[in-house]
Amino acid sequence: MPAPKKARKVVSEDAEVSVSEEDSFVPSSDEEDAGSDFEPEAKPKSSSKKRKSTGKENAKPKPRDEDVAARILRSLGTTIRAQMVYKKSLKGSSSRITAEVPNLTLEQVKGMLGSELFGRASNGPKQVAVQTTDDDLQYLFGDLSKSLRYVATLVVRDGALKLTYSKENQILKVAGACIMLK
Numbered sequence: 001m002p003a004p005k006k007a008r009k010v011v012s013e014d015a016e017v018s019v020s021e022e023d024s025f026v027p028s029s030d031e032e033d034a035g036s037d038f039e040p041e042a043k044p045k046s047s048s049k050k051r052k053s054t055g056k057e058n059a060k061p062k063p064r065d066e067d068v069a070a071r072i073l074r075s076l077g078t079t080i081r082a083q084m085v086y087k088k089s090l091k092g093s094s095s096r097i098t099a100e101v102p103n104l105t106l107e108q109v110k111g112m113l114g115s116e117l118f119g120r121a122s123n124g125p126k127q128v129a130v131q132t133t134d135d136d137l138q139y140l141f142g143d144l145s146k147s148l149r150y151v152a153t154l155v156v157r158d159g160a161l162k163l164t165y166s167k168e169n170q171i172l173k174v175a176g177a178c179i180m181l182k
Contacts, residue, residue, distance in 0.1 A: 069112035072101055076174060077141040080161075084146045084154045084178045094157050094177035101172040109165045109172060114139065127166050134159030153181045 079099045087095055109128065110118050117139075121130035137144050137159050146154040161176035 066111050068108050072104070072108070072112055072172075073140055076101065077144065080141065080144060080156075080174070080176075081146060084144075086148055086152075086154070086180070090154070090178075090180040094179045097156070097161070097174070097176045097178055099174040101174075102170065104165065104170055104172050106165070106167065112140075113163070121163075126168055127164055129162065129164045132159065132161045132163065137161065148180070151182060154178050155181055 076099055080097055083097045083099075084095075089095070106128070113121070113130065117130060117132070117136055118128075121128050132140070137156060144156050148154060155178060157177040157179045161174055164173045164175070165171070166173070
């Protein structure tokens, strides 16, 4: 193997700067590669034609209405609990709870409320509205209460939340109030 050549770097047309052998990289020529043991990998040729990928193989399956309903109920429960906070005004009155869920279909709302609660709802041409009870809240969200210090608890007033679904806007609105019990 021949000795590596010194590389020269041209900074400008008039001045040349020499670079040490350790810092330089001299690419080998094709003639030197002819005697080496390195052989590039050959691509395997397949006899079949490549199929074009449509992207459907890797696409996620669409969530079912029941799955969407369960996620929405968890999210609504979290939102309602987050709004249930202690305020000085809670000693004698209540605090409002509101939430909105956009882009819901009527089937998703039916799946979310269940057949019994949806059957009780007033189903008009523009909206579906239902008033919940304690049992309904327990069924939908689980325990909707928050413990405070000194044995105080925040709960939904009368166990009543009003759920209103607008068919035109596809928005579910939840409204209610929380009170403090000692």
